[in-house]
Amino acid sequence: MFPSNAPSPDKQKTIAREFALQGIGLHSGEACLARFRPADIDCGIFFVFDGKKIPANVSSVTGTKRGTSLSGLHVVEHILAAACGLGISNLEISLSSPEPPILDGSALPFLIGLKNAGIVEQDKARPAILITKPISIKDGGASINVLPYNGFKVNFMIEFPYIGRQEYAYTGDFEAQIAPARTFGLMDELDQLKKQGLARGASFENSLAIGQNGYLNPPRFPNEPVRHKVLDLIGDLSLVGCSILGEVIAIKSGHKLNIELARRLQNK
Numbered sequence: 001m002f003p004s005n006a007p008s009p010d011k012q013k014t015i016a017r018e019f020a021l022q023g024i025g026l027h028s029g030e031a032c033l034a035r036f037r038p039a040d041i042d043c044g045i046f047f048v049f050d051g052k053k054i055p056a057n058v059s060s061v062t063g064t065k066r067g068t069s070l071s072g073l074h075v076v077e078h079i080l081a082a083a084c085g086l087g088i089s090n091l092e093i094s095l096s097s098p099e100p101p102i103l104d105g106s107a108l109p110f111l112i113g114l115k116n117a118g119i120v121e122q123d124k125a126r127p128a129i130l131i132t133k134p135i136s137i138k139d140g141g142a143s144i145n146v147l148p149y150n151g152f153k154v155n156f157m158i159e160f161p162y163i164g165r166q167e168y169a170y171t172g173d174f175e176a177q178i179a180p181a182r183t184f185g186l187m188d189e190l191d192q193l194k195k196q197g198l199a200r201g202a203s204f205e206n207s208l209a210i211g212q213n214g215y216l217n218p219p220r221f222p223n224e225p226v227r228h229k230v231l232d233l234i235g236d237l238s239l240v241g242c243s244i245l246g247e248v249i250a251i252k253s254g255h256k257l258n259i260e261l262a263r264r265l266q267n268k
């Protein structure tokens with residue numbers, strides 16, 4: 001039961017109609033067609049690739065290097081953030097290659113596609129996790145904490161070469177404040193990433209590039225990178241499969257710590 005002061009649980013949601021988006025993967029550079037279909041109550045969000053169904057669940061996570069991987073699918077977090085930002089809990093995403101299209105590097109094209117497909121409420125409440133005591137996870141200078149809070153909010157701090165420290169306090173309005181924030185990267189690291197088979201599809205069209213004097217292409221927000229980190233966090237935490245009622249405080253966190261928190265929350 002929910003305490004009387006907690007918000008009443010949201011209904012489960014899906015989309016009304018199927019739609020598709022096409023583009024290249026950020027790391028693979030390969031073309032991918034992503035087809036989004038409505039899913040029934042309690043199905044959750046799941047990917048379909050190569051005839052296999054892969055639930056968007058923290059137990060499917062197989063990697064957290066430069067993106068969150070689920071059973072061989074890579075960089076799933078932007079799609080998941082868009083779905084979570086709209087409160088969608090049941091959705092099929094079938095992919096023609098293992099990495100979804102990066103599109104403009106943000107969650108906005110997915111969010112617009114999902115909204116245009118029509119969001120429909122389903123006749124069952126979405127489960128929620130209520131944080132009742134703090135959880136704290138540390139890894140060197142990075143940390144992620146979640147505290148009891150009667151809603152959902154995030155405080156994020158990052159520090160990177162050339163752009164310094166950025167902070168953002170997220171209290172809502174995912175569509176305007178978070179969804180448009182793009183993937184970012186340091187130009188200094190690009191060659192190294194490419195040698196590791198990563199960032200092969202990266203370009204000024206899908207990433208905010210950071211050089212020694214700051215941004216190399218126009219940012220959408222002065223603090224776009226930290227907003228993108230909030231986007232990634234929301235996508236990663238959605239792998240818990242429920243709404244989270246708590247305040248997240250993240251310092252230099254990334255996919256590894258985000259997923260560790262998702263694991264702890266799922267095992268609560």
Ligand SMILES: [Zn+2]
Nearest residue numbers: 077078183232
């Ligand atoms: Zn990202």
